[in-house]
Amino acid sequence: MNDQSTPVxxxxxxxxxxxxxxxxxxxxxxxxxxxxTLLADLPGVSKERLHVNxxxxxxxxxxxxxxxxxxGMEGTHVEVTRPRYRRAFTLSKExxxxxxxxxxxxxxxxxRIPKAEHAQPKRIEVKIA
Amino acid sequence: xxxQSLFPRDVFxxxxxxxxxxxxxxDISPSIRGLSWGGFPAINVGSTPRSVELYAFAPGVDPASxxxxxxxxxxxxxxxxxxxxxxxKATMHVxxxxxxxxxxxxxxxxxxxxxxxxxxxxxGVLHISVPRREDAQPRRIAIQ
Numbered sequence: 001m002n003d004q005s006t007p008v009x010x011x012x013x014x015x016x017x018x019x020x021x022x023x024x025x026x027x028x029x030x031x032x033x034x035x036x037t038l039l040a041d042l043p044g045v046s047k048e049r050l051h052v053n054x055x056x057x058x059x060x061x062x063x064x065x066x067x068x069x070x071x072g073m074e075g076t077h078v079e080v081t082r083p084r085y086r087r088a089f090t091l092s093k094e095x096x097x098x099x100x101x102x103x104x105x106x107x108x109x110x111x112r113i114p115k116a117e118h119a120q121p122k123r124i125e126v127k128i129a
Numbered sequence: 130x131x132x133q134s135l136f137p138r139d140v141f142x143x144x145x146x147x148x149x150x151x152x153x154x155x156d157i158s159p160s161i162r163g164l165s166w167g168g169f170p171a172i173n174v175g176s177t178p179r180s181v182e183l184y185a186f187a188p189g190v191d192p193a194s195x196x197x198x199x200x201x202x203x204x205x206x207x208x209x210x211x212x213x214x215x216x217x218k219a220t221m222h223v224x225x226x227x228x229x230x231x232x233x234x235x236x237x238x239x240x241x242x243x244x245x246x247x248x249x250x251x252x253g254v255l256h257i258s259v260p261r262r263e264d265a266q267p268r269r270i271a272i273q
Binding site: 027072 | 146170172173174175178179180182184186188190213215216217218219220224225226227235250252254258
C-alpha cells in the first residue's frame with residue numbers, strides 16, 4: 001500500500017484485502033455436539049484493541065499489540081515481528097453466527113459458536129411397529 | 130510453531146501461513162543458543178541506556194506457575210501452560226496452541242543489576258525489566 005494514500009483510500013483497500021501484514025495467532029478449534037469452541041492466543045492485546053467480527057459467513061479476529069515500552073527503547077532481539085494479529089475463519093451453515101459469545105483473559109480469546117437450533121443433534125426414536 | 134490445519138479447503142490459507150512463517154523466520158537475528166525462533170514463549174528484547182526490557186509472550190498462563198530467575202548473568206523464564214480438558218465426544222479440528230512445560234534462557238549484558246529485576250504479567254505478556262547498574266550509566270565528564 002502506498003503510504004501517501006488518503007485515509008479513505010486506505011480504508012477501502014483494507015476492506016477489500018487486508019494489506020497490512022499481521023501475525024497469525026495460533027488457534028485451537030474444538031467441536032462438540034452443541035457447537036464449536038475456538039481458542040486463539042493473542043498475547044499483548046488488551047480488551048479494547050481486540051475486534052471479533054462476523055460478516056456473512058466469515059469470522060474475523062483482529063487485535064493490536066500494545067506493550068509498555070520505556071522511551072528510547074531499541075529492539076535487540078525480536079521474535080514477535082509485527083504489532084497485530086489477524087485471522088479469518090469461514091463458518092459453516094449449521095453454525096449460529098448471531099449467538100457467538102466471547103471471553104478474553106490473559107491474552108487468550110475463547111469463542112463459543114453454537115450450532116443452530118435445527119442443526120442440533122436429535123436422537124430419533126425407533127418405534128417398533 | 131508447527132501449524133497444521135485439518136480443514137481440507139484451506140490450502141491457500143495454508144500456503145499463506147507457510148509464506149508468513151518463512152518470512153518471520155528470516156526476519157530474526159541468529160542467536161548463540163541456536164534456533165530460538167518458534168519456541169514458547171516468543172521473546173522480544175529491547176534495551177535502553179538504563180535498562181534491558183524483556184517481553185515473553187505467554188498467554189493463558191497462571192502467573193503463579195511462572196518462574197523467573199537470574200543467575201550469573203543468565204535469565205531463565207519457566208512455567209507451565211496446562212491444556213484444557215477436551216469435553217466429552219469432542220473433536221479437535223485445529224491444534225496449534227502450545228501446551229505443557231516451557232523454559233527459555235536469555236543471556237543478559239554484563240552491566241545489569243540482578244537485584245532490581247521487576248516482572249509483571251499483563252494481557253498474556255510477561256514483562257521483565259532489568260535495570261543497568263548505576264556505575265555503568267553513561268556520564269558526562271566535565272572538562273576542567
